Amino acid sequence: MTTKEIGQKLVDLCKNGKNREAMEQLYAPDIVSVEAAAPAGRPAESKGRDTAIERNKQWAAANEVNGATVDGPYPNGDRFTVVFDFDLTRRSDKQHYHQKEVALYTVKNDKIVREDFFYST
Amino acid sequence: MTTKEIGQKLVDLCKNGKNREAMEQLYAPDIVSVEAAAPAGRPAESKGRDTAIERNKQWAAANEVNGATVDGPYPNGDRFTVVFDFDLTRRSDKQHYHQKEVALYTVKNDKIVREDFFYST
Numbered sequence: 001m002t003t004k005e006i007g008q009k010l011v012d013l014c015k016n017g018k019n020r021e022a023m024e025q026l027y028a029p030d031i032v033s034v035e036a037a038a039p040a041g042r043p044a045e046s047k048g049r050d051t052a053i054e055r056n057k058q059w060a061a062a063n064e065v066n067g068a069t070v071d072g073p074y075p076n077g078d079r080f081t082v083v084f085d086f087d088l089t090r091r092s093d094k095q096h097y098h099q100k101e102v103a104l105y106t107v108k109n110d111k112i113v114r115e116d117f118f119y120s121t
Numbered sequence: 122m123t124t125k126e127i128g129q130k131l132v133d134l135c136k137n138g139k140n141r142e143a144m145e146q147l148y149a150p151d152i153v154s155v156e157a158a159a160p161a162g163r164p165a166e167s168k169g170r171d172t173a174i175e176r177n178k179q180w181a182a183a184n185e186v187n188g189a190t191v192d193g194p195y196p197n198g199d200r201f202t203v204v205f206d207f208d209l210t211r212r213s214d215k216q217h218y219h220q221k222e223v224a225l226y227t228v229k230n231d232k233i234v235r236e237d238f239f240y241s242t
Contacts, residue, residue: 004241034197034198035197036195036196036197036198072223074157074221074222074223074239074240074241075157075239075240075241075242076155076156076157076237076238076239076240077155077157079237079239080239081202081223081225081239083204083223100195101195102193102195102202102204102223104202104225116197116200117197118195118196118197118200118201118202119195119196119197120125120195120196121196
């Protein structure tokens with residue numbers, strides 16, 4: 001598959017709220033994930049599809065997703081970017097907020113081997 | 122300056138239509154520019170601030186910019202991304218179109234040393 005086709009698969013799944021299925025289907029087992037900011041008590045960089053899915057579960061446990069726009073994929077070579085805008089309610093205090101970020105994905109052998117998340121911290 | 126501050130300078134200039142000033146002020150002399158697609162008769166990758174400015178002049182000569190949204194910067198480490206949406210009229214045939222792209226910038230010693238443009242080709 002082309003980089004764009006992999007990207008389109010990810011975007012289509014995420015547009016339908018199937019972010020976890022996207023990770024399960026498209027992430028390489030040893031994917032490297034790099035956050036713009038280190039989550040509390042953890043490094044900004046982590047490794048492994050299982051770790052990425054676990055982090056996603058924790059994020060979903062902390063935030064209710066009211067809606068999301070998923071814009072992309074925008075490809076260049078073996079990489080593509082997607083612009084996410086999440087409409088969220090933090091479950092702990094019912095705070096409503098938006099999280100907008102650009103995700104940069106690197107593809108190798110039809111799998112995503114690296115993801116870098118760009119956002120204001 | 123932080124990566125975010127460099128990114129904010131670029132965004133502020135571009136929001137005011139001062140894309141060329143942004144290049145002159147913020148680009149390193151030997152910046153590497155990587156397009157998603159190779160322009161006619163040229164490689165996708167080019168080198169040098171002067172080359173980048175020359176390409177920008179050619180782009181502006183071919184397209185009238187009716188408006189642009191400039192969204193960012195979204196930083197991560199020594200890199201930041203900006204989402205551009207240009208409202209353009211191609212001068213040759215008066216065709217009106219949008220060009221949306223994600224730009225990924227790499228900063229070193231307070232200058233942008235690399236730019237990668239992501240868009241559908």
